[in-house]
Amino acid sequence: MANERQPGPRKDEATNTEFVGHEWDGIEELDTPMPRWWLWTFYATIVWSIGYVIAYPAWPMIDKATEGVLGWTSRGQLAEEMSAAELARADVRQQIANTPLERLPEDSTLLAKAVAGGRAAYLVNCVQCHGSGAAGSQELGYPNLNDDDWLWGGDIRAIEYTLTHGIRQPGADETRQSQMPAYEGMFGTAELNALTDHVLSLSGLADPSTQGAQLYEQNCAACHGPGGEGDRALGAPNLADAVWLRGNSREAVAQQILNPRMGMMPKWEGRLDPVTIRMLAAYVHSLGGGERFVDVAADPEVEVDEQP
Numbered sequence: 573m574a575n576e577r578q579p580g581p582r583k584d585e586a587t588n589t590e591f592v593g594h595e596w597d598g599i600e601e602l603d604t605p606m607p608r609w610w611l612w613t614f615y616a617t618i619v620w621s622i623g624y625v626i627a628y629p630a631w632p633m634i635d636k637a638t639e640g641v642l643g644w645t646s647r648g649q650l651a652e653e654m655s656a657a658e659l660a661r662a663d664v665r666q667q668i669a670n671t672p673l674e675r676l677p678e679d680s681t682l683l684a685k686a687v688a689g690g691r692a693a694y695l696v697n698c699v700q701c702h703g704s705g706a707a708g709s710q711e712l713g714y715p716n717l718n719d720d721d722w723l724w725g726g727d728i729r730a731i732e733y734t735l736t737h738g739i740r741q742p743g744a745d746e747t748r749q750s751q752m753p754a755y756e757g758m759f760g761t762a763e764l765n766a767l768t769d770h771v772l773s774l775s776g777l778a779d780p781s782t783q784g785a786q787l788y789e790q791n792c793a794a795c796h797g798p799g800g801e802g803d804r805a806l807g808a809p810n811l812a813d814a815v816w817l818r819g820n821s822r823e824a825v826a827q828q829i830l831n832p833r834m835g836m837m838p839k840w841e842g843r844l845d846p847v848t849i850r851m852l853a854a855y856v857h858s859l860g861g862g863e864r865f866v867d868v869a870a871d872p873e874v875e876v877d878e879q880p
Contacts, residue, residue, distance in 0.1 A: 664689075665847045673728055673850060674865040683854060690855025693848050697840070706859050710819055713835045720861035721815035724748050725804050727865040732853035736846075738839030739807075747839060750807030752832040755791065759829075763787060768826045774800035774812045777820060 582591050584602055592601040606614075624630065628644055629637040639645075664685050668676070677683050695704070702708050706717040720726065724734055734748055741747040759767065763783065770784025771792075789798070796802055800811030809817065818824050818833060827833075840849055856862070 661689075668850055669847050673732060673853070676728065676850075676854060683858075686851045686854040687858050689848070690851035690853070690858075693844065693852045694855055697844070698852075701837075706856075710817065713817060713833055715817055716815075717856055718860045719815055720863070721810065721813060722861065722863065723802075723804065723807055723809055726857070726861055726863035728853055728857045728862065729865055731856050731862075732849060734837070735849050735853055735856075736839060736841045739837040740834060741836065741839045744839050748807060748837075751834065752795075752808075752828075754831050756830040759787070764826055764829065765822075767791075767829060768822055771800070771811055771825055771829075772820070772822065775814055775820070778822075 581593075583589060584591065587602065587604075589602045589604055592603050594601070625638075626640065627642045628640040630640065631638045664682070667682055668686050668689075671679065671682065676686060694702075694706070698706075701712075701714045702717055703714070708714040708716040715721075715723070722730070724730055724739075737744055737746040737748065739748040740750075766781045766784035767787045768784070769778045769781045770788050772778035773780040773784075788800075795806055795808040796811050797808075802808045802810035802812075814820075816824070817835075818828055840852075844852070
């Protein structure tokens with residue numbers, strides 16, 4: 573039960589501190605003053621907050637905040653930092669632009685910067701089809717960029733050309749262009765099976781077929797070569813390796829013979845600037861399957877199909 577309040581101020585004998593004046597079940601509270609250091613710190617924070625409100629943006633309004641006498645804004649600071657970063661990148665981009673693309677791998681520091689910039693461009697523009705790990709999609713017909721199988725050439729200049737002009741890009745005269753005819757209705761079931769077996773035998777996935785070899789020679793060798801080695805100048809894939817864009821099952825190969833599925837890659841010329849395309853080419857070239865660039869003019873014994 574609460575006791576009645578004692579009239580007049582009373583002090584605690586031990587500390588000589590006045591009581592607050594109320595009591596509960598025999599417990600009374602002392603009116604102990606705050607420590608001086610704490611009190612002055614509290615006053616200092618009040619003064620500091622008033623100065624901050626005057627100097628910096630503080631009070632929100634309808635479409636902006638009060639500007640403050642210093643004129644500082646976080647957006648302005650961000651703009652300055654972005655401008656400084658852009659100036660730093662401009663120097664690197666100029667170096668990349670001035671370096672012959674085939675000689676870029678000779679400068680490891682500049683190459684590393686180009687690859688880093690290319691990776692950023694890849695994650696924005698290419699990951700939707702080729703995947704975050706550049707493994708592609710066999711189901712959808714997007715090639716794996718990590719292996720060393722290249723339809724049009726895997727040196728850094730060939731990659732740049734493909735990125736610039738695309739593959740089967742409608743309305744682009746310089747785009748990569750190839751077309752496999754559809755053989756639907758041209759072969760009977762036995763002939764189709766024989767040809768399919770022969771195509772699979774080129775990479776050791778089936779036993780060779782005499783009938784299939786004859787059909788291959790008559791219909792396929794002109795583009796894919798007698799041994800299925802392909803032709804980069806024509807964009808004809810190598811059938812003798814273990815890499816298959818659409819799958820290596822008998823059903824997938826037969827479907828590609830009867831009704832070939834031809835993919836399309838957009839050209840990036842006009843969408844990305846030339847330096848970004850260069851950096852993107854450097855990144856793709858660095859993924860694991862990039863080939864050495866060979867100048868045919870300087871080395872006439874090199875076959876043309878190693879060039880873009």
